[in-house]
Amino acid sequence: MNITVIGAGYVGLVTGACFAELGNHVTCVDVNESKIANLKKGILPIYEPGLEPMVISNMNEGRLQFVSSMSEIAADSHVIFIAVGTPSDKDGAADIQYVLEAARNIGAHISQYCVVVDKSTVPVGMADQVDNVIREELQKRGLSLRFDVVSNPEFLREGAAIEDFMRPDRVIIGLESNNAKSIMLDLYLPILRSPERIYFMNVKDAEMTKYAANAMLATRISFMNEMSVLCERMGVDIENVRIGIGSDTRIGSAFLNPGCGYGGSCFPKDVRALVKMAERNGVAPYILHAVEKRNFEQKRVLPDKIVNVFGEDLTGVTLGVWGLSFKPGTDDMREASSLVLIEEAIRRGACVQAYDPAAVGVAGRILPSEWMDSGKLKLTGHQYDALKDADALVLVTEWKPFCYPDMTAMKNLMRQFIIFDGRNQYDPKHIRAAGFEYYGMGRGEVNYKRAALSLREAVGAE
Structure with a gap:
C-alpha cells in the first residue's frame, strides 16, 4: 500500500517506519528542512529504542523516504496520515492549526480516492473540520474527488513505541464508510492477525476515546500521588498500600506507582484540552482540575x-x-x-x-x-x-x-x-x-x- 505520513515527529516517524517495516511504501513529509536532511542521513530527531535501525533499514530497502515539501505528497497514496503536533494553546486547548494546514495541503494535492487519517490527538469534531477544509481546497481546483476522513488515535508509550505499534492491545478506528473500513482492515491485519482487537466506532467516539484514556491514566497516577502524601503524614508505607489495592481485580496494578509527578507530551496537554472541551460544553471538570492540581503539587x-x-x-x-x-x-x-x-x-x-x-x-x-x-x-x-x-x-x-x-x-x-x-x-x-x-x-x-x-x-x- 502507498502511504503518506504528514509530520515526522514522534508519532509520524514511528508510524511511518513501522508501516514501512510491514512492506508498505511510505513517504514522510515534514516542513522542517533540517529535520528531513538529517533523517535522510539516518539521524533521528528523537530517541526511541529500536527506531533508528528500523528507519535506516527501510530507507535502504526503498520503502521509506523523507521529503520536506508538501507538493511531494504522493499523488497515488491510498492512505494519508496526519501526524502533526497539537500542543496546548495559551488557554490550554489543543492548538489545531497544524492539523488544518495539513488538511489544506491534502486538498491541494490529492488526485484520487484516499483515506485521510487523523493520527494526531485532536479535539472531538476535528474530523469534520478536516473534511470541510479538504473539500474547500478541492473546490478551488475545480475537482470533485471522493475521500474519507478517519480517526485512528495513537496509543504509543514513549520508550516502547515500536512494541506498542507492532503488537497493540487494541486499535481504535472511527469512521463512517465501508470503503474506508476495508482499507483500514487491510492496513492493520498484518499486525493484529485477527480483527477482534480492532474496534470500529463513530468518528467522534474515537476522538474522545484518546482523551478519556489518557485522562484516566493521569487520574490513577494523581490519585496514588495524593495517597502517598497522606501515607507519609500518617506513617503508612504507600508501597504496601499499592500492592494491596492493586491485587483487587477491579482495580489492577497498572499506573499505581506513586512518584514525583507525570510529564511528557501527552498526559499534561491532553488533560488540559479535555478540561477546555468540558468547560466549552457546560460541564464542570471537577476531577480533571484535581488531577492537574495534584500533579502540579507533586x-x-x-x-x-x-x-x-x-x-x-x-x-x-x-x-x-x-x-x-x-x-x-x-x-x-x-x-x-x-x-x-x-x-x-x-x-x-x-x-x-x-x-x-x-x-x-x-x-x-x-x-x-x-x-x-x-x-x-x-x-x-x-x-x-x-x-x-x-x-x-x-x-x-x-x-x-x-x-x-x-x-x-x-x-x-x-x-x-x-x-x-x-x-x-x-x-x-x-x-x-x-x-x-x-x-x-x-x-x-x-x-x-x-x-x-x-x-x-x-x-x-x-
Whole structure:
C-alpha cells in the first residue's frame, strides 16, 4: 500500500517506519528542512529504542523516504496520515492549526480516492473540520474527488513505541464508510492477525476515546500521588498500600506507582484540552482540575523534601540528579519533574550535577545556558560523575541502570550519604543498612527533618 505520513515527529516517524517495516511504501513529509536532511542521513530527531535501525533499514530497502515539501505528497497514496503536533494553546486547548494546514495541503494535492487519517490527538469534531477544509481546497481546483476522513488515535508509550505499534492491545478506528473500513482492515491485519482487537466506532467516539484514556491514566497516577502524601503524614508505607489495592481485580496494578509527578507530551496537554472541551460544553471538570492540581503539587514534593533536610537556603549544597527525561526509555523532557527540581534547587543556591542515559543532549539545549556557564548546573557523561562531592543523590527518572547502584562507589564519591528517591525504586531498609539516609515518596517517614547538623553548621564547626 502507498502511504503518506504528514509530520515526522514522534508519532509520524514511528508510524511511518513501522508501516514501512510491514512492506508498505511510505513517504514522510515534514516542513522542517533540517529535520528531513538529517533523517535522510539516518539521524533521528528523537530517541526511541529500536527506531533508528528500523528507519535506516527501510530507507535502504526503498520503502521509506523523507521529503520536506508538501507538493511531494504522493499523488497515488491510498492512505494519508496526519501526524502533526497539537500542543496546548495559551488557554490550554489543543492548538489545531497544524492539523488544518495539513488538511489544506491534502486538498491541494490529492488526485484520487484516499483515506485521510487523523493520527494526531485532536479535539472531538476535528474530523469534520478536516473534511470541510479538504473539500474547500478541492473546490478551488475545480475537482470533485471522493475521500474519507478517519480517526485512528495513537496509543504509543514513549520508550516502547515500536512494541506498542507492532503488537497493540487494541486499535481504535472511527469512521463512517465501508470503503474506508476495508482499507483500514487491510492496513492493520498484518499486525493484529485477527480483527477482534480492532474496534470500529463513530468518528467522534474515537476522538474522545484518546482523551478519556489518557485522562484516566493521569487520574490513577494523581490519585496514588495524593495517597502517598497522606501515607507519609500518617506513617503508612504507600508501597504496601499499592500492592494491596492493586491485587483487587477491579482495580489492577497498572499506573499505581506513586512518584514525583507525570510529564511528557501527552498526559499534561491532553488533560488540559479535555478540561477546555468540558468547560466549552457546560460541564464542570471537577476531577480533571484535581488531577492537574495534584500533579502540579507533586512536582514540588522532592524540592520540599530537600529543603526539609538542608534548610531553605541551599547555598553550598551539591545535588547529584539521576534522570532528566519525564520517563525512562526516552529523551523527552517536556514538562518533566526534573525541570521543576533543578530550577527550584538552583533558585535556592544549590549546585546540580545531573546525568541521564538519553536526555543530556536535550537538557543542554533547553536549560538556561547561564546555569551551566556559572557552574550551577553540570551535565555529566556518567551516572557516578554526577555524585562527585555531592551532598545527596536525587533519583528523578527510574532508568534501569539506576536500579542497583554501587553503594561503595557512591560513598567514595559523595560528601554526605543521603538519597531522595522520587520513584520509590529502592528498598529503604537496604539503603539505610548501607549507611545512607533515605527519603522516598510516601514511605511512612513522618518526621524526616534531619537530626544531624546541617551542612552549613557542619562546615562552620570545622
